[in-house]
Amino acid sequence: MAEREADRSVSQTVRAQLALRDLILSGGLRPGERISELQAVETTGVSRTPVRMALVRLEEEGLLEAIPSGGFMVKAFSERDILDSIELRGTLEGLAARFAAERGVSSRDLEPLKECLNEIDGLVRQDPISVEAFSSYVALNARFHALLTELSRSAPVIRQIDRASALPFASPSGFVMAQSALPEARQILLIAQDHHRIVVDAIENREGARAEAIMREHARLAARNLRLALRNRTHLNLLPALALIKSAAAD
Structure with missing residues (x-):
């Protein structure tokens, strides 16, 4: 009871x-x-x-x-707060990718990641990409990152990534919807998808340093999205939480 x-x-x-x-x-x-x-x-x-x-x-x-x-x-948060949180998440995801590569992953374990990538390919081929497609991308991107983290087979690393991703605006898709109305939107998604494919390839070939480096670089796309979103606050309806972030000039 x-x-x-x-x-x-x-x-x-x-x-x-x-x-x-x-x-x-x-x-x-x-x-x-x-x-x-x-x-x-x-x-x-x-x-x-x-x-x-x-x-x-x-x-x-x-x-x-x-x-x-x-x-x-x-x-309220400063841009530096958010950038530090994104960098922390990227560092931890890089470690997870390195562990996955160095410890070895079977073709069967990589299959869900590759299926997720194929679904994302279908979205980023759209030109222009619809808001609905961006919404679908958010879910698929979250799934990709979760699957990648699990491949580390490290409970402490998985736990710390979960904690880091819960920090305000630090999740892998934190600013995706805010970028959806921007001219650079499709270009950024294409770069992100290229990162996804490279890290899977690095893990498959057991290249730990390469896998780690690409995930750290991948997280920095979120920092780019942050700056774009803050520069274009006219799209606050897509991410009202931007109102919580002070611009650099206000720091």
Whole structure:
């Protein structure tokens, strides 16, 4: 009975965490805006204890900041914050790719990655690429990165990549939708897909250093997307969370 209650509490915490995160990243809560436990309870429909835990988790993710007088405040981020998070994720993904290459991966294990690449090929062949195709790309890109990480066969590395990807805007597809309306959009996706194919080839040929280098370079495309997205804030409807990021001039 006690175990069932504990599971239910965890489930409620996750539900509240996801709901509040979506509210922040959709622009429902603005940078500097205060959110109290009571407000979060009313917003999520979850009781106070799991809500309290959810708020703490969002503070650990970096989306919220605790206020000494009580409650939490939505954080704003500098470009440097985001760039550092992207670089951290790229470093860890590079390590995962190197482990996969050096430890060896069977053709059977690589098959899901290659199937994912073929599906992405079908999207990036479009010219221009539709917003719907970009949305599909986000899901396929997330799947590719998850499959690649699993090939490392390293639980500590997988865990740290999950943590790094949860940092604000650091996930592999963090800025893809924001770039979808830009002139450079298709070019960037083509480069990203080329990186995907090169890293799979490097892993297949057991070239650890090459696999690591390409994944670190691949993450830097997200930094390029960040700069493009911030330069074109007219497309905030595609990524309302851009409002959380201070421009370099405001740092």
